[in-house]
Amino acid sequence: MNDKQPAEQGDKPTATHSGEAPWTSGEIDRRVRRNRRLSDAEMRRLSDADMLREQILTLIEEHERKTVAARALAGDPNPTDADPLEYVQEIAEHYAQRDHRPTYLDQLADELTLDDVRTLRLAGEAAQAVTPRVIMRAAEGGKQPREIAAEIGLTESRVYGVLREERRKGHEAEQGATGDQQ
Structure with missing residues (x-):
């Protein structure tokens, strides 16, 4: 990709999690929004790369929360810039990858x-x-x-x-x- 072409969110794998298919930017974004925190015991079991990834996700999450709060206080009617079809697009993207994500339907059944x-x-x-x-x-x-x-x-x-x-x-x-x- 050259510098003048913007990356399309959700179409390219951007990170990996040990033992799973690569994460797309949509998955990373969803993980950030879930406010997922690892326990201290879980953090100690992570590799250095996984630890760094979790720290980055935590920082992104904190930044996003502060930004959304500031925009909401300023009167922004859509402080999260939520796309009404974003979750449906994520479901479609993950379903298209179902051969590489054998537990996805179980995960989706738990969420819906x-x-x-x-x-x-x-x-x-x-x-x-x-x-x-x-x-x-x-x-x-x-x-x-x-x-x-x-x-x-x-x-x-x-x-x-x-x-x-x-x-x-x-x-x-x-x-x-x-x-x-x-």
Whole structure:
């Protein structure tokens, strides 16, 4: 990566934890936000590198807490700069890595409530229902099917199929509207 290109959060492994797949920046961020503290006994069992990592995470956590508190006191309506889809994106990212994270589903089951799962299921249904419209708008905006496929996580042939189907529906709707006026 050159100096002029910003790193995209969550797409590159940025740290490792002994015995696990590399952590992404999203995982590091989540660990910081969990206010996770190791006991003194746990800290003594860590290697020097792990100890340094834990100390860095603690410092980041403290800085973030102070910054959020200062912004909240100053009247900032969103002092954490929370992205409403951030947690859903983290779930998707981790699920995509499930072959390298065999305990992820158990961890997720411990974190989510029944209401959380219901909300995610409905959001998934909404995403599936809106996908053809998002694809059409992207194509109408000049994106090529290959680009759309790469960004949305579908095959190029599936994107072409969606475009054909949506154009057919649009053509049928126009024919119906024209027939109604005559």
